[in-house]
Amino acid sequence: MRIDVVTIFPEYLDPLRHALLGKAIEQGKLAVGVHDLRQWAMDVHKSVDDSPYGGGPGMVMKPEVWGPALDDVSSGTASASDLDSALPHLSKPRHDDIHGVESHAYAEPSAEEKPLLIVPTPAGKPFTQEDAQAWSAEEHIVFACGRYEGIDQRVVEDAAKRYRVREVSIGDYVLIGGEVAALVIAEAVVRLIPGVLGNRRSHEEDSFSDGLLEGPSYTKPREWRGLSVPDVLTSGDHAKVDRWRREQSLKRTLQRRPELLETAELDAADRAYLEALKEETSWT
Numbered sequence: 530m531r532i533d534v535v536t537i538f539p540e541y542l543d544p545l546r547h548a549l550l551g552k553a554i555e556q557g558k559l560a561v562g563v564h565d566l567r568q569w570a571m572d573v574h575k576s577v578d579d580s581p582y583g584g585g586p587g588m589v590m591k592p593e594v595w596g597p598a599l600d601d602v603s604s605g606t607a608s609a610s611d612l613d614s615a616l617p618h619l620s621k622p623r624h625d626d627i628h629g630v631e632s633h634a635y636a637e638p639s640a641e642e643k644p645l646l647i648v649p650t651p652a653g654k655p656f657t658q659e660d661a662q663a664w665s666a667e668e669h670i671v672f673a674c675g676r677y678e679g680i681d682q683r684v685v686e687d688a689a690k691r692y693r694v695r696e697v698s699i700g701d702y703v704l705i706g707g708e709v710a711a712l713v714i715a716e717a718v719v720r721l722i723p724g725v726l727g728n729r730r731s732h733e734e735d736s737f738s739d740g741l742l743e744g745p746s747y748t749k750p751r752e753w754r755g756l757s758v759p760d761v762l763t764s765g766d767h768a769k770v771d772r773w774r775r776e777q778s779l780k781r782t783l784q785r786r787p788e789l790l791e792t793a794e795l796d797a798a799d800r801a802y803l804e805a806l807k808e809e810t811s812w813t
């Protein structure tokens with residue numbers, strides 16, 4: 530996978546190169562390019578925003594800056610501050626580079642070969658684990674990080690010619706810009722690239738992958754500051770452990786995210802357990 534980020538704060542994206550994502554780069558499973566939007570600014574002041582039509586507070590980012598930036602990044606002609614590792618999708622021959630294949634114009638790439646453009650915005654559709662799973666199979670993802678007042682909407686409309694565009698939010702709160710949201714989304718996506726996390730089973734047991742929150746976990750020592758590990762976990766009875774974990778998951782979801790229970794896949798035993806729990810708590 531290749532990830533490009535366009536931002537006015539390139540240094541904010543440094544964590545992309547560290548820890549988990551850095552490992553993916555070293556493994557050759559990820560290439561990252563971070564691009565300073567001001568490279569595409571047209572005036573001496575390198576201005577990237579202007580006052581909003583119709584009035585109101587804040588500034589809106591200029592289409593004449595974002596348009597060329599996204600053109601260049603989609604075609605791989607942009608120079609990034611750091612191009613780590615190989616760029617497999619860029620070194621692949623394009624169809625008209627191959628001898629004997631008739632060339633034709635690139636105006637409209639097929640949906641399949643369009644990169645994914647993610648525009649983080651508090652006005653976007655909520656980003657979910659399902660999105661992370663789907664996007665972990667992408668070849669090329671571009672993040673357009675704008676300030677929260679936004680980018681001129683025509684940029685998003687126009688970008689749809691060259692990208693599959695997704696405007697997404699990471700939660701119901703407002704950040705200053707899309708940079709941290711891009712980091713959040715990139716981490717959620719990259720850890721799902723096969724081989725990056727190493728342990729496939731841990732994906733299947735992630736919170737949300739079965740529509741429920743994960744329950745508590747414990748490690749040694751068995752007694753710590755007067756607190757014990759639940760006996761069932763040291764019983765050696767795997768069926769009992771599985772059932773206990775399922776119930777902890779159900780209980781935590783009921784307490785913290787009850788709305789998730791409406792769409793989670795529940796069997797008769799799950800429903801009976803939840804009914805008993807509700808019965809218990811309605812007494813107090």
Ligand code: 6GU
Pocket residue numbers: 648649650651653675676677697698699700701702703704705706707710
């Ligand atoms: Cl994706 N961007 C910004 N700027 N603020 C946010 C957000 C995204 N998600 C929640 N708040």
